[in-house]
Amino acid sequence: MEKPRYRRVVLKISGEALAGNQGFGLQHDMLVSVAEQVAEIRDMGIEVSLVVGGGNLWRGITGSAQGMDRSQADYMGMLATVMNALALQDALEKAGSDTRVLSAIEMRQVAEPYIRRRAIRHLEKGRIVIFAAGTGNPYFSTDTTAALRAAEIEAEVILMAKRVDGVYDSDPLVNPNAQRFESLSYLDVLSRGLGVMDSTATSLCMDNNIPVIVFDLTKPGNIRRVVMGESIGTYVGRDS
Template sequence: MTAPKPRYRKVLLKMSGEVLMGDSLFGIDTETLDRVAKDIKEVVDAGVELCLVVGGGNIFRGVSLAGRGMERASADYMGMLATVMNALALQGALEKAGVDTRVQSAIPMDAVCEPYIRRRALRHLEKGRVVIFAAGLGAPFFTTDTPAALRSAEMGCDALFKGTSVDGVYTADPKKDASARRYESLSYQDVLAQDLKVMDASAIALMRDNQIPIVVFSIREPGNFMKVLTGQGVFTTIN
């Protein structure tokens, strides 16, 4: 019996920095990092063109520090640098697993990674390389949701996969409300009208305007990325 084929040819994977913590309270858990790299390799080996955006919340959260008195723009720039650290860690794990990878940063730092250049990123994808977009948009007052939406549109992605700690979008936080139910599918307008906090409103609007579906799934389950990519497993689709 042949394995099911991926439903999308080119995708962007957006995941929070907290995913890389594993069961730790801070930083990067190397076992989790290697497991995520293995899951990504499985998708790349299936012929999918893949780019990534990873947050920096496992290292530094600009919004929370700004809330405690730090000037917001400076706090956000520090958060962007944290995403570069996570991107470099992911690059190392992926290349150890045999996946050719490039990191492109919206804040130029030529000594450690490439600057973000759209045509160069597209060329990397065409050659089968994974491209990790770091440092957000290079501007404060945005979370990593908006750059994930923007890069997926710029790269011509067929879908944006959001890897989280839960297996989809729920009516309430399933960790706090046992009666919360999972949505199989939602419209962009449903998400905005119900303020479901899947992604920032600006990111949802950008996905709606470009007709790029969002697939929300649990990335903490080993092998789940490929499973969801082929239409199996549990997830919520927003389109």
């Protein structure tokens, strides 16, 4: 039987992906699909951690643009990620997986506080770890959280799950002739301003040589395909 390419991964899921076709909130079928796919790769022996965004519920940058204090708006965004994390935890446990939510903001009634060694120990015990509340600091995105947590737990790759099948040279929803990249270097992403992740997250990945694979979450089975090393989506790394 073919072995998975990766042993320990960080799966970054955008809040918008969890909203499905609704555009806002949580779509039950999408939660179930994600949970079943994550449970499948965990059963293959892969150590899986998740970082989830909160854009389906609240965006700090949107609140700031409306006149709200940026830090206050960002803290609200962190709380939105906790709500998504709890929803994912429920779906994963219904799929038969053992999980732990670790929050960068302490809220002991619903999540454990984030401690690096504790997170690694949970992974070693076969639990799926869900990182919530971003980094616990305003002005940092959940993309940066994914890069930071991947570096801390020594993950081999960040799987960037989106609603598109990779990185394009322009918006494929606007430009029907947009071209998808099969691979990119970190410097390509930074210099061309491509929407893989923000510049802070990209630089952190580059400095720690953490590859990123951008792929379509909405297609069932794609999470398994990407951890098995199939060439789907767009690969971002030093040697692309």
